[in-house]
Amino acid sequence: MLHLKRFNYKIMIFSMLFLFIVANPALSDASFATGLRKLAEYDATDVVSTKTTYFDQENSNRTTNIKLAAEKIDGTVIKPGEIFSFNQVVGPRTKERGYKKAPEIIEGEFVDGVGGGISQVSSTLYNAVLLAGLEMVDRTSHSRPVSYLPLGRSATIYYNQIDLKFKNSSDYPMMIVARVFADQLTVSLLGRDHGKSIKLETVELETLEPKLIKKSDESLESDEKKIVQEGREGYRVVTKRIVKERNQIIREELISSDIYLALEQIIKHNPDN
Secondary structure, three states, X not given: OHHHHHHHHHHHHHHHHHHHHHHOHXXXXXXXXXXXXXXXXXXXXXXXXXXXXXXOOOOHHHHHHHHHHHHHHOOOEEOOOOEEEHHHHHOOOOHHXXXXXXXXXXXXXXXXXXXXXXXXXXXXXXXXXXXXXXXXXXXXXXXOOXXXXXXXOXXXXXXXXXXXXXEOOOOOOEEEEEEEEOOEEEEEEEXXXXXXXXXXXXXXXXXXXXXXXXEXXXXXXXXXXXXEEOOEOEEEEEEEXXXXXXXXXXXXXXXXXXXXXXXOEEEEEOOOO
């Protein structure tokens, strides 16, 4: 019964990928077809893992950036032992290459930057890689929580400075399939099914309370206070990868330990009144 369920699940996922390709013929290009042929040579066309995140389509610039980055990684084949670099495959995020200005996180704050939003692509890929059981080489968490993934599951990138790298630690080639459909970004890894089930678990170890900072402002009335900056809680979390075979846990791995710093609350008041 377990094998039947796994078989049905594979059919469902592969059917979804097929529908994505049919819905966007531009994705069925020569490189994608070449990648599939390479996998077929090794009988490695199973959907090993898949991850979907969601975004706001109303933000057209951010949506454009997500689509461009997804198209760059789509169809990439990683040979056994080969290391994938997100920055190397996606390349510079510039206006000349079609990227738009959209919100991105810099030192814990949202600012507009060219290519803002493509960290959702690297983060979705990161989760697919973890669920495929592959080896992480380089990953950096966002400095604050993101809305599209749980704490401890994101992977920020910044060209020529911060990268996402992983190694194909399996015995067979694997191919990245990245699809944008409506408000969904789905990243899957095709390869040879390893016969194990993998889940990710994030544990919140500590909530970091924001500090309260008071600043003097004699222009204020005696009963008046002005909030200059709203405080925000921080967190300390760990993420584990739990690997099961025949419904038995065979391995638990510590994937990451991440800290999201609290943002201090700043209030102005008049201390002489």
